[in-house]
Amino acid sequence: SYVLTQPPSVSVAPEKTARITCGANNIGTKSVHWYQQKPGQAPVVVISFDTDRPSGIPERFSGSNSGNVATLTINRVEAADEADYYCQVWVSGGDQVVFGGGTKLTVL
Amino acid sequence: QVQLQESGPGLMKPSQTLSLTCTVSGGSFSSGSYFWTWIRQPAGKGLEWIGRIYASGSTNYNPSLKSRVTISVDKSKNQFSLKVISVTAADTAVYYCARSAGHPNPVDYWGRGNLVTVSS
Numbered sequence: 001s002y003v004l005t006q007p008p009s010v011s012v013a014p015e016k017t018a019r020i021t022c023g024a025n026n027i028g029t030k031s032v033h034w035y036q037q038k039p040g041q042a043p044v045v046v047i048s049f050d051t052d053r054p055s056g057i058p059e060r061f062s063g064s065n066s067g068n069v070a071t072l073t074i075n076r077v078e079a080a081d082e083a084d085y086y087c088q089v090w091v092s093g094g095d096q097v098v099f100g101g102g103t104k105l106t107v108l
Numbered sequence: 109q110v111q112l113q114e115s116g117p118g119l120m121k122p123s124q125t126l127s128l129t130c131t132v133s134g135g136s137f138s139s140g141s142y143f144w145t146w147i148r149q150p151a152g153k154g155l156e157w158i159g160r161i162y163a164s165g166s167t168n169y170n171p172s173l174k175s176r177v178t179i180s181v182d183k184s185k186n187q188f189s190l191k192v193i194s195v196t197a198a199d200t201a202v203y204y205c206a207r208s209a210g211h212p213n214p215v216d217y218w219g220r221g222n223l224v225t226v227s228s
Contacts, residue, residue, distance in 0.1 A: 001171070033214035035155075042204060042218035043155065049212075086155055090212040095168045097145070097157040097211075 002091045004100035011106040018074040020103045022087030030089045032070040037084045082107045110134035112205050114222035122228055126192040130205030137186040143208045144188045148201040161188055195226045
């Protein structure tokens, strides 16, 4: 099975840059989507297809994907960005959707 | 605007069969271009993809749950459903229904979630 590995937690001070990684074998060959989930709410897509930012998502959010690591970058972090973040890919071989374990972003 | 709403039990006993229904509004259900998906999340834990159904009725399931899960669709009611047999405490979770515009697209619409607790 295809496993996506995320750090359980990332802490960052306001106005600094947060980077959340998603590691897997040759993940650079797949399309990675990133979701933000706040307590009690359903997840929301913040980055799709590695780098695309859906309408309404601040420009502070960006993504990259190469080799064995995909990265979600949040510039000028705000208190409102505190949430859980999940990466997700589709594995064509088994026609499966796979989520990473999630990363809790804490704004100090 | 597409809206999804889960309905089903909140409390169940071990060994029972869990049945959840998702009602879709907003006009996209019959278009045939979407995957209708179930995802669950135990309290304090991550997201787990359960499976999906295409409008044609073709399905695909998470291998870890495949032996206990069935997803079906009722286009006449704009609904799709999830059944999980022989539930245990490990099946306690918030269950989300959701939509994606086919693979490899992301899940773009989610229901609000239905908490299911399995306890004796």
